[in-house]
Amino acid sequence: MGDGRWSGDDEERRVMGRRRTARWRRAGMRHGHRSARARTAVVAALLLCTTAALPGRPALAAGTPSPYAIAPDARPVAGATDAADAAPLVPGTTYKSSLPSGAKSYYRLDLDATSDAYVSATAIPAPGTSVAAGDGIKVSVQNADGRDCSSGTKTFGVVHTPRPIAAWAAREVSSKRPRCEGAGTYYVLVERIGTAVSAQDTWDLELFATAEPALKQAGATSSPEAWNSTSPEPVTGEGVRRAGGSGFASAAPVGQGVWNSGIEPGRTLVYEVPLDWGRQLSVTAELGGSNGRDGYVAGALNLSLYNPVRGFVDDASTSYNGSQEAVEIGPLPPVAYENRYAVPKRFKGMRFAGSYYLVVHLAADVAENYGDGPLQLTLRLRVGGAAEAGPGYAGEPEPGDVFQVVEGDRWVAAGGGAAGGGGDAAMTVLAVSGIGTGTLVLVVLGVWAVVARRRVGAW
Template identity: 80%
Template sequence: MGDGRWSGDDEGWRAMGRRRTARWRRARVRRGHRSARARGAVVAALLLCTTAALPGRSALAAGTPGPYAFAPDARPIIGATSTADAAPLTPGTTYKSSLPSGAKSHYRLDLDATSDAYVSAMAIPAAGSTVSASDGIKVSVQDADGSDCSFDTKTFGIAHTPRPIAVWAAREVSSNRPRCEGAGTYYVIVERVGTANSAPDTWDLELFATSEPRLKKTDATSAPDGWNSASPEPLTGEDVRRDGGSGFASAASVGQGVWNSDLNPGRTLFYRVPLDWGRQLYATAELGSSNGRDGSVPGALNLSLYNPVRGFVDDASTSYNGNQKAVELDPLPPVAYENRYAVPKRFKGVRFAGSYYLVVHLAADVAEQYGDGPLQLTLRVRVWGAAQAGPGYAGESEPGGVFQVAEDDQWAGAGGAFGAGGGAGDGGGAAMTVLAVSGIGAGTLVLVVLGVWAVVVRRRVGAW
């Protein structure tokens, strides 16, 4: 009996052991699955972060970039067919809209009686669309009675391939335009011009509204004279790689120096140059030679300049026949508030300190003669003249700081790339600094992710 009892107890212990072993095996399987999921999640995050840290990786993942990159914070707005339904534009804000063929888009400005207001309209035809030299965009600012405060038009000109082009208009508080001096509602009208031969498609539109406060004290009311209007020698020296952005918001910052990039047919590159009061800008764009077929493409290379409110200042174009080509902007006066009283429109455009934009476009027609591959672009930027004090505004602009050069801007210091001896070497040092910081950031990110992985795995194991 004793043997039977012990035999039964032993069988019970063995059954209990089998159950515990089964539970332990199931737990180990679950623990393995959870650990695998944790490792998989961390590896995925690591790959994602590493991919994000690589320069240009997002553009490659997204495929061929579009003709223009809108500001990330651009607000959608619909242009009305009448002033009665016009949606308001707030100074200091960027908007994304559209511009149909054969129609006018209306927007509203509610302004005070002391600030000047500016509206820039960037038109972006779709890649591959048809445009002629006379096609373009017109923007007007009108008062409540329909009188023009100002208007301007920009066409594609000799470089008649679809590309982003911008034009601006203003409400200036001036005795020359007494109807536009008062506070109240004003209207912005954007329309296409010369569309008889162009495709009847809708263009994208980026709008940028800015306000400029009045001065504490008004001195001169005439444009400066006696400035150096001679073209300086183009800057020489070793060039530095600097890929341009795809829009105003993503423009690559450059200072005095020689910069290079790849430029594909049909692409437009944006560069930002900080200019303080009293500074002069001179720029040339050069296109490298090609081994493609013989043939000349009129207006193939276009170099444009826009001011801090994204208003058009000047441009120049040249044809391309497979040999190296260069295009240069005509000399402009030093940046001064009083330039607004000048007669030439391009002189009026350099009335603010702040970020100026060099925009380079290569015509899509170049691909027919010389292939789709990129050509070498060399951008030579020279900045000279002593920085001066600002005019003394009585308030703040919208957006804030748009009419000044930030102290922490890498090209703003007189002893940096803008200095008398500044050249490509200065830009190279800054570029290497950016690269070093980017590399350290990516390495730190990898270590952080690996550390999190270790903690997660330990906690998962400890939980069981």
């Protein structure tokens, strides 16, 4: 480990070699990842349609939303019941796994002595699963002696209907944590917390591992003290329709402005907000009123914010009685490397530039009083502050573009291209899922070509 590289078995080295080659290619065509994301959404939708039509595979009941779309390129990995048998996670890679109730799932990280490493685990209960407010997920990163470097938890809270939730943990190189400073083997432990309400269910997992290199020059070691914490006026004006994605990988890009969509009970929508260093986010989510029905639903709407490593930052929830309701996140501190030294956890999460994720969930219980049809969802985003230069990393993160905002992100988020981005590309494919497979493939290829032309034309 003295050469500062990530270690692992031969297969992992080959994977990393391919990743470095891809990163060099990205240097000259950095915008390509946005086109790839659109293609990924199309392919994911095609797979969903095709798989649903296969004989012998049960489909979701009509009106039952799919809870979450794991990244199509996620690599399968099995969690071990003992650290000694843990499979490796390579930073820069997305994985899919599962988490039985009552079991501990271990994974392995082989780390150098200078980079910070982060692991996020998204838990995905099946629709109809029973969960309690205190049920949730815990993620820990431990050293070779089984001692925690850090841990994080996320519970379902007041919106206690099954929905994707994510927790994160890190190995941070710091003199304050000497047991986690050195190069070597570390372990990721993912486990369930809470009551026995969901004891018989196995949850799907999406794991995302990232690495942040050290700085070229050491900077401040305390959080910024002066920043504008006054709640700004909500953004007004005509809304732009933007259908949300169904997972982190298919998140629909949005920026400052007013964005409209419909949301069905039980549905989770994901949006991607590009934030440069120095930018400050405030967001309000409004749920429209319902005509002709009434009833009170506690914890009906949840709005959550996750950072570029899919680490939980903050959330807000509200109940619903048929009248328009709103929840707000913010103001949060401007994005700054030094936020990691803050005391409030929600401030600590604003430590990276890159893609932040807004996750909106409408409780399945709403259907009992207001039917299965969509309610109007309006997002009002304000992005303040001035973009600043980054902290100056001594190496490249994994994945290579995780802590930066490229021009394509800004263009799409500002409303460029087809409304809805990758989310709408997937919706286009889903809309034709009832036709023959051969025709469906032709339609998918057509959508793919149109998306590619739009992306290239934007540059």
